[in-house]
Amino acid sequence: MDMFVIQGGYPLSGRTTVSGAKNAALPIMAASLLADGMTTLHGVPDLVDVDTLAHLLRALGSQVERTESGDLTLEVLNTRPNLADYELVRRMRASVCVLGPLLARRGAACVSLPGGCNIGDRPIDLHLKGLKALGASIRVERGYVIAEAQRLRGANIYLGGPFGSTVTGTANVMAAATLAEGRTTIEAAACEPEVVDLGHYLNAMGARITGLGTPFLQIDGVERLHGVPHTIIPDRIEAATLMIAAAMTHGEVRIDNVRVDHMTAIIEKLREIGVTIDVNGTSVRVTTSGRLRSIDCIALPYPGVPTDVQAQLMALLTCASGISIVTDKVFPDRFMHLPELVRLGARIRREGNCAIVSGVGELSGASVMASDLRASAALVLAGLAATGESVIRRIYHLDRGYDQLEIKLNQLGAQIHRMVDEPQNMPASLTLSVSDKAEDTSDPTHELRGPTWLKRMGITPRTEA
Ligand code: UD1
Numbered sequence: 507m508d509m510f511v512i513q514g515g516y517p518l519s520g521r522t523t524v525s526g527a528k529n530a531a532l533p534i535m536a537a538s539l540l541a542d543g544m545t546t547l548h549g550v551p552d553l554v555d556v557d558t559l560a561h562l563l564r565a566l567g568s569q570v571e572r573t574e575s576g577d578l579t580l581e582v583l584n585t586r587p588n589l590a591d592y593e594l595v596r597r598m599r600a601s602v603c604v605l606g607p608l609l610a611r612r613g614a615a616c617v618s619l620p621g622g623c624n625i626g627d628r629p630i631d632l633h634l635k636g637l638k639a640l641g642a643s644i645r646v647e648r649g650y651v652i653a654e655a656q657r658l659r660g661a662n663i664y665l666g667g668p669f670g671s672t673v674t675g676t677a678n679v680m681a682a683a684t685l686a687e688g689r690t691t692i693e694a695a696a697c698e699p700e701v702v703d704l705g706h707y708l709n710a711m712g713a714r715i716t717g718l719g720t721p722f723l724q725i726d727g728v729e730r731l732h733g734v735p736h737t738i739i740p741d742r743i744e745a746a747t748l749m750i751a752a753a754m755t756h757g758e759v760r761i762d763n764v765r766v767d768h769m770t771a772i773i774e775k776l777r778e779i780g781v782t783i784d785v786n787g788t789s790v791r792v793t794t795s796g797r798l799r800s801i802d803c804i805a806l807p808y809p810g811v812p813t814d815v816q817a818q819l820m821a822l823l824t825c826a827s828g829i830s831i832v833t834d835k836v837f838p839d840r841f842m843h844l845p846e847l848v849r850l851g852a853r854i855r856r857e858g859n860c861a862i863v864s865g866v867g868e869l870s871g872a873s874v875m876a877s878d879l880r881a882s883a884a885l886v887l888a889g890l891a892a893t894g895e896s897v898i899r900r901i902y903h904l905d906r907g908y909d910q911l912e913i914k915l916n917q918l919g920a921q922i923h924r925m926v927d928e929p930q931n932m933p934a935s936l937t938l939s940v941s942d943k944a945e946d947t948s949d950p951t952h953e954l955r956g957p958t959w960l961k962r963m964g965i966t967p968r969t970e971a
Contacts, residue, residue, distance in 0.1 A: 507899070507900060507902060507926070507927045508901055508902065508905075508924050508925065508926060508927060509897055509898060509899045509900070509901060509924075509925055509926075509927040509931075510886065510889070510896075510897070510898040510901050510912065510922050510923065510924060510925075511895060511896070511897050511922075511923045511925055512871070512886065512889035512890060512892075512895065512896045512897075512898065512920070512921065512922050512923075513894075513895055513921035514869075514871055514889055514890055514891060514892040514893055514894060514895070514896060514921075515755075515891075515892070515893055515894075516755065516890070516919050516920060516921055517755045517756050517757040517758075517919065518751055518752050518755045518757035518758075518759050518890070518915065518918040518919050518920060519757050519758050519759060519918060519919055520759060520760070520917065520918045520919065521759070521760040521761075521762065522748060522759065522760075522761055522762070522914045522917065522918055523761070523762045523763045523914075524740045524741055524744050524745045524748065524761060524762070524763040524764055525549070525551040525552075525740070525741055525744060525763075525909035525910075526548075526549030526550055526551045526737075526738035526739070526740065526741060526909075527551075527699075527700055527703070527738055527739050527740060527741040527742065527743075527744075528551055528553055528555060528556070528741060528743075528907050529600075529673070529698075529700040529741075529743070529814075530699070530700040530703040530704065530738050530739050530741075531547065531549075531550045531551060531556060531738045532555060532556070532559055532598075532600040532603060533600065533603045533674060533677040533681070533700070533701075533704045534547065534703065534704050534707050534736065534738065535547070535550070535556070535559050535560070535563065535570075535578070535580060536559065536563070536600075536601075536603035536604045536607055536677075536681070537603075537607050537677075537681045537704060537707060537708060538563070538568065538580040538581075538582070538607075538733065539563070539566065539568065539582060539604060539607040539608060539611055540607045540610060540611050540681060540684065540685060540708075540711070540731045541582065541711050541731045541732055541733040541734075542582075542730060542731070542732050542733065543581065543732050543733035544579055544580070544581040544733040545579070545580045545581070545711075545733040545734060545735075545736065546577050546578070546579050546733075546734075546735040546736070547577060547578045547579075547580070547735075547736055547737075547738060548576075548577050548735065548736070548737040548738065549737050549738040549739075549740075550576075550577070550578040550738055551738075551741065551909035552576075552909050552910070553905070553906060553907060553908070553909055554902070554905045554906045555598050555600065555906045555907060556578075558594060558597050558598045558601070559598065559600065559601060560578075561594060562590055562591075562594045562595075562601055562604065563580065563604070565587065565589075565590075565591070565594070566587050566588070566589075566590070566604065566608070567582055567583055567584030567585060567586065567587045568580050568581060568582050568583065569581050569583050580733075581733065585611065585612055586612075588608050588612050588614050588615050588616055589616045589617075590602075590604050590605075590608075590615070590616070590617040590618055591618060592618035592649060592650075594618075595617065595618040595619075595620055596618065596620065598906070599620040599628060599674075600674060601617075601618075601620065602617060602620055602630055602633065602674060602678070603674055603677055603678060603681075604617060605617045605633065605637070605651065605653065605678055606633075606637060606677070606678035606679060606680075606681040606682035607681050607682065608653075609637060609642055609653045609654075609655060609658070609682055610658055610681065610682040610683075610684065610685040610686065611685060613654065613655060613656060613657075614652075614653065614654045614655075615651070615652075615653045616650050616651070616652050616653075617650065617651050617653075618649055618650050618651075619646065619649050619650065619651060624842055624877045624878040624881075625837045625839070625840040625842070625878050625880075626837045626838065626839035626840055627839070630651075630675065631667075632665055632667050632672045632675040633672070633674070633675040633678045633679065634651065634653075635663075635665075636663045636665055636675060636678065636679030636682075636692070637653060637658075637678065637679060637682055639661040639662075639663045640655070640658040640659060640660070640661055640663075640679070640682055640683060640686050640690065641655050641657075641658050641659040641661070641686075642654065642655040642658065642682075643655065657686070657687055658682055658683070658685065658686035658687070658727075659686055659687050659688060660683065660686050660687060660688030660689040660690040660725070660726075660727055661686075661690055662690075662691045662693070663679060663690065663691065663692050663693070664693045664694055665679065665692055665693065665694045665695055665696075666693070666694030669835065669836050669837070669838070670694075670806070670807040670835070670836060671694050671695060671696040671697070671721065671807050672696060673696045673698050673700065673701060673807075675696070676692065676695045676696040676701050676723075677696075677701060677704050679692060680692060680695070680701070680704070680705065680708070680715065680723060680725060681704070681708065683725040683727065684708050684711075684713035684714075684715065684725060684727065684728060684731060685727055685728065685729075685730075685731070686725075686727040687727050688726075688727055689724065689725070689726050689727070690723075690724070690725040690727070691722065691723065691724050691725075692722070692723040692725070693721065693722055694721050695717075695720075695721050695722065695723045696807065696808070697719055697720060697721060697807070697808045697809065698807070698808040699719075699739055699742065699765070699768040699808070700739070701718070702718045702719045703738065703739045705718040705723075706718070706736070707734070707736045708731070710734045710736060711731040711732055711733065711734050712728055712730065712731045712732055713725070713728060713731060714726040714727075714728060739765060739768070740763045740764060740765050740768075740788075741909075742764075742765060742768045742769050742772070742812070743812060743814045743815060743880070744908060744909070744911075745761060745763075745764045745765075745769060745790075746769065746772045746776075746812075746815045746818065747815070747818050747883050747887070747908070747911070748761050748792075748914070749761065749772075749773075749776060749781070749783065749790070749792045750776070750815075750818045750819065750821070750822050750887055751886075751887055751890060751915060751918075751920075752781075752792035752793070752794075752918075753776065753779070753781040753792060753794050753798065753822060754821065754822055754825060754887050754888075754890060754891040755890050755891055755920075756794050757792075757793075757918070757919070758791070758792070758793045759791070759792050759918055760789055760790070760791045760792075761789065761790050761791075761792065762788065762789045763788055764788055764789065764790050765788065766785050766788075766790065770809060771809055771810055771811045771812075772811060772812070772815055773785075775801060775803055775811055775819065778799070778801045779798050779799055779800075779801055779822065779823070779826060780794060780795075780796065780797070780798045780799045780826075781793075781794055781798070782794060782795065797826070797827045798822065798823075798825060798826035798827070798865075799826055799827060799828065800823060800826045800827060800828030800829055800830040800863070800865055801823070801826075801830050802830060802831045802832075802833075803816075803819060803823075803830070803831070803832050803833070804832075804833040804834075804835055805832075805833065805834040805835060805836055805837075805840075806835050806836065807836060813834055813836035813837050813840060814880050815880070816832060816834050816840060816880070817840070817843040817880045817881050817883065817884035818880065818883050818884045818887055819832065820832050820843065820844070820847065820854070820861060820863060820884060821843075821847060821852075821884040821885070821887045821888045821891075822887070823863045823865065824847055824850075824851075824852035824853070824854065824863055824865060824866060824869060824888065825865060825866070825868065825869065825891055826863075826865040827865050828864075828865055829862060829863065829864050829865070830862075830863040830865070831860055831861070831862055831863070832860065832861045832863060833859055833860045833861075834859050835859065838858070838859035839859075841856055841861060842877035842878060842881050843877065843880075843881035843884045843885060844856055844861055846874040846875060846876075846877070846881070846885055847869075847884065847885070847888055849872045849873075849874050850869045850870065850871070850872050850874060850885075850888045850889070850892050850896065851866055851868070851869040851870040851872070851892065852866060852869060852888070853865075853866055868891070868892070868893055869888050869891055869892035869893070870892055870893050870894060871889065871892045871893060871894035871895040871896040872892075872896055872897075873896070873897040873899070874889075874896065874897070874898055874899070875898075875899045875900055876898055876899065876900045876901055876903045876904065877900075877903070878903055879903045879904065879906055879907040879908075880907075881903070882898065882900070882901055882903040882904040883904065883908065883911070885898050886898060886901075886904070886911070886912075886915070886922070889922075890915070890920055890922075899927055900927075901924075912924060
């Protein structure tokens with residue numbers, strides 16, 4: 507397993523480019539199962555999650571290749587397989603996006619339930635409700651969803667859930683409805699730009715979907731769809747992460763390939779915090795002047811602030827002056843990054859689905875553990891801003907969803923070193939010695955605590971190897 511060793515405190519400067527959106531690329535790759543002929547996707551990011559889905563699509567009879575120019579080509583060669591095995595689905599929840607396309611095109615699908623996840627409960631009941639409404643018979647057996655239908659039939663479907671709309675649920679039902687007989691309407695559909703991008707791809711293939719980007723979709727079923735070229739939209743979550751990196755290090759960064767129209771809520775919040783964002787077409791220039799301000803912020807379905815940026819925004823707010831309240835209404839338990847940020851010197855308290863963040867002057871380097879994709883990004887951002895050295899373990903989460911993040915950040919002047927996570931690779935500066943005066947050294951986590959606690963415990967950092 508790899509880890510990052512980050513020397514913090516270097517302001518970022520220069521120019522970087524955002525990659526294609528993971529959350530658009532994955533459902534679009536899955537929807538290629540609906541098409542006759544070849545799909546060519548431009549701008550698919552180079553990620554572990556993309557490789558995992560490519561692997562699954564190959565097992566489902568597709569030929570998937572990366573061309574020399576970086577495009578991804580996908581073509582169904584065998585329409586018989588319909589099993590999405592647990593071994594692949596458990597690695598990545600978005601694998602469930604093959605369910606709707608398989609059912610619509612092959613009349614049957616056997617897809618593993620994705621299982622648990624670090625950011626909270628993630629049921630797929632709404633996916634199944636929508637597919638059942640389209641006439642599928644669905645049962646869950648031995649951890650697998652077994653769905654069958656001779657031909658799906660159009661229906662009126664309400665897809666709202668207790669936490670709002672569902673992004674991949676809308677993708678699954680919308681994709682399935684493109685080949686259903688007659689008209690389907692979906693109410694409370696997700697409006698995320700990634701769902702719109704999928705809709706544009708399906709329409710280019712011959713589907714008839716209207717209402718994209720609104721909660722009310724209308725889909726008139728067609729007999730067949732054909733492969734087309736398509737360009738994936740830029741990743742708004744990566745763009746936001748890079749903006750926050752520039753702001754947290756008080757740098758000056760120009761970011762290209764940004765769809766600012768997909769980022770209104772995020773840009774608004776960053777400006778409220780005191781970050782200057784100058785927009786010029788698809789480029790933004792990010793700078794700061796003076797201390798950042800606290801804000802209240804609620805993660806909501808689009809067009810609200812995305813839950814996928816909640817952790818990164820929280821990292822930024824740890825360095826702002828005053829008290830901020832960060833609420834997540836999409837994933838109310840998505841706070842695994844909180845105790846790790848505290849280890850880096852942040853002052854945060856959780857109250858249900860809210861985190862109360864008291865801004866501190868500066869963060870201080872420590873050893874922390876990444877728990878999920880966006881939490882990893884938040885810890886990297888905090889490590890960039892912290893004084894001294896930070897070690898971030900389990901950064902395989904980051905590799906799942908960010909295309910070369912550390913390379914991009916290092917090109918802007920960050921000091922991030924990727925190392926294999928082995929005891930001999932632990933940086934000497936994070937090895938601590940415990941003095942005889944310590945009150946209680948029985949806590950096995952003592953080598954991982956912050957400077958104030960260390961002083962209280964009579965522990966002095968040892969810098970020699
Ligand atoms: C997608 C994104 C993920 C993002 C999330 C919310 C992809 C590949 N992943 O995940 O990065 O964090 O949207 O923007 O696009 N829910 C139900 N029943 C369901 C489905 C969802 O109750 O059948 C709940 C979930 O538990 C959650 C909320 O609805 O509380 C939103 O989940 P959903 O939009 O489905 O997330 P994903 O599509 O899995």
